[in-house]
Amino acid sequence: MNLNEFFSWFPWWSYVLLVLLIVFLRDIIQKKHTISHNFPIVGHLRYMLERIGPELRQYIVANNREELPFNRSQRSWVYASSKRENNYQGFGTDQDIYAPGHIFINPTMIPYALPEGHPNKQTPSLLPSAKVMGAYNKRKKPFRPKSVINISAMSFGSLSANAISSLNKGAYKAECYHNTGEGGYSPYHMHGADTMLQIGTGYFGVRDDNGDFVMDKLVDLVNQHEAVKAIEIKLSQGAKPGKGGVLPASKITKEIAEIRHIPLGQDVVSPSGHKAFTNMTEMLDFIEAVAKETGLPVGIKSAVGKLDMWEELTDLMLAKGIGPDFITIDGGEGGTGAAPPSFANHVSLPFIFAFTSVYQIFLKKGLTDRVVFIGSGKLGFPSSALMAFALGVDVIQVAREGMLSIGCIQAQVCHTNRCPAGVATQNKWLQAGIDPALKSERFYNYVKTLRKEILEITHACGYEHPSQMTMKDVDISMGDNNYTTTLANVYNYEKAQVPFKSMADLIACPHLGGKKETNTALA
Template sequence: MDPILHFFMNHFWWIVPLVLIVSVAIKDIFFNRAHTIKHNFPVVGHLRYLLEKIGPEMRQYIVANNREELPFNRSQRSWIYASSKRENNYQGFGTDQDQNAAGHIFINPAMFPFNLKAGHPNIEDPAFVPCAKVIGLANKRKKPFRPYSIVNISAMSYGSLSSKAVESMNKGALKAGCYHNTGEGGLAPYHSFGADVVFQVGTGYFGVRDELGNFSMEKMEALVKKNPFVKAIEFKLSQGAKPGKGGVLPAAKITPEVAEIRQVAMGKDVISPACHSAFSNVPEMMDFIEMVADRTGLPVGIKSAVGKLEMWEELADLMAERGTGPDFITIDGGEGGTGAAPPAFADHVSLPFSYAFSKIYKVFAERGLSDRIVFIASGKLGFPAKALTAFAMGADIINVAREAMMSIGCIQAQVCHTNRCPAGVATQNKWLAAGVDVTLKSERCYNYIKTLRKELLEITHACGYEHPCQMTMRDVDLSMGDNNMTIKLRDSYKYDKVKVNFNGMQEIKDCPYLGGPARKQEKQELAEVK
């Protein structure tokens, strides 16, 4: 055998790595002009970029403590994961929260909790808690709707999320009895497993658009008629993560199916306009809402982030004058966001939920309109204390988005915009999405929503109430920080919540407009069709 070949074969284990290292070094020194670190420190400079890439994951699991991480800290994520898996979600040895930190929430319990007597609906189902209001009843819509659950799945589009993620959420929502908001990406087959659906329409009018990209009333009517599980329509004016910018779906996430559902072309980013073309001011929007509600028979609402109040005041004044208007208003806090957004928008544009909601609620309450509107709250509210604070401020329903994503496996990798979601939730990569077991994940989504509702009720009962809608601005205190004092929500936000007309959980259970599991006949017909 040739001596050189013999030497190479005997020392293969170190020669090949050496050749690779030398090749990388030569490339870095002589050909790399884009990265100074790699040029000046060949080979080892690559470690810097590797550490930068995996830095968030390293900090998430090793460096950060239980309470300091954003957008969701480890304690919050752990509670969601444990709840979704029906594991022990308790904590031992007291709280690790700094209860003197500014903004810490204190819920005030009653001396005597609410007493569940024999025959009460919550004896049979400790997580039974529908909305206290009926959507569309005040405006006399043809098909009013009372959501079966006060906790529902917020707007997340198929395309942004994988088909298996959407299917898991829809099947989990069906079991939990909550509604599932489609997001602005249109109604997909994966929204169609029987759960109540709120069909969201954004500025791109996906699924209900004509050849020019404008809103098509004919397609809207056809969609509603074909899909009786669609219970309400929501027009998105803006969203918390990027108000003033339309949604963006990168070309890498557009599959032939996504393109067909959205009625868009393959191979290029889909960017929704910043503004609606169907209306351009408040009076036109009100006329448009009435037209859609009349033609479809469904309740119609709007979703928006909050900044300037002038147009909100105009809307409230016109509603008081005309006796018409949106059936529900979804307030999206600036801390929200499930997809991609420019950092400047995500960080600085629009108010966080607590400031946004309090300002808008006051506008409508001052004009005597709070009983005509179902207020839906969104923005990191998928935890018992935060959700009850929202109810105390006047919310009737909360929507959860990222919390629902975590219940089906999201690990907060924060790469939703890259199509490389490692959990298979926010990606169209078939290999990654294949890791989502729909049977398992839908059960976990159901467990999370049920657990959240159950704990919401338990704290509500501890406060002496039967339903979260009875919580008031005087039932929650906020810590003021260094002075070790607290202040009631009423004194912080300068208003009192208007009392909701609530006559007991049994009356709600018997309501003819109740959605969710109450729709037995409709669900049976849907199953027969499938």
């Protein structure tokens, strides 16, 4: 009797029983997992369901408005906008408009009407920044972002090569800038879009073997890449303020090591603070040195908690006549990178409290005209963006909303290197599912739709540009007998008026970023 004849004596289900018996014996012998030991075989279902729990809640259990960080309605709007599908809704709103914190934007009876020849007649989504980075401090290369919606800091390493390429190609078409994140300037940031180079505490890409900042490397990088329009010094980020990041050795490829100038085969831990400066005076000197050597506008990014150093910063700006060209306020609700729950959930203020606290300090001391204020933290939706403009924000950076537009499904496994959509992983197989040619088009569609809807609501309020929005143009539901009240009443200040003549005047600005051929045509 040969082997085939021997196995033919046993029906197929006997092999299934044999496998189950092996699993049963293994479960009752092992002591590592209590559930599997106490409930052999069926206990594995618990771990399977736990693993796919976010997906089950996302697609089956949760309603349209109850998920976090982004609910189904928000994700559906981004997906539909990015695919140029119907992003409308029928039969009225499904939001509880009486809930505390609900945003009401106040329209006027007669909206702003575009005159003949207005730039938005030809390009409905054209929306440049009303303020210029580096204008007050007279930098050699001041920069007016051509889009008020731009890509927030997400490093190559945190996101995959294909994801970064998709965002950069989409940004080039949408004419918005792409913040590199602190992971260095990679080849995937070089598809034509303007870039904001971020320098973090690890000084990746502009460091020596000891991890110290090297000015000559920065100058060489800026000189080699004309697309770099501004430099952002990251003090902290919303997801983990006051804590440096960790890049495990298992995720460090040869390419990442070369871009970041870090060793292979060992974990890389970013310091919690900078080596190049240790106080506000030294930070201002560092900003001026970088601006002088590169000629570019230089700003800072920070989460917000204690305000004493913001007071000190503004006092020094008044005394010295120098300071950052832009300030990015990152809300505590941000978080494209991995972070301990204790930091992500409890350290630093959410955007609206953070921004209003800092802005009032600058307003009190008459410094708002010196700085371009950038907002970050779930602002990639028309109502949230308009509220931010009313508070005093000049430019918005989006992160997770951009990830959603190129295929992110909010699986919330960014920290595991197992992102099923290939966005936040270095796994070659998973990221191969991202086609940059297709996904870049989707990011472009998302940005274009967002800007268009921001403009439409702006016009409904009687303005030409969202920078003209005031604190009285937005009401917040109070959830009690106060009914609703304006942002001015809630936060006890009036936003400083932003100098604005007309959209045509902004477009004619010689410092406008973006594609040169478009600028020439529009000017």
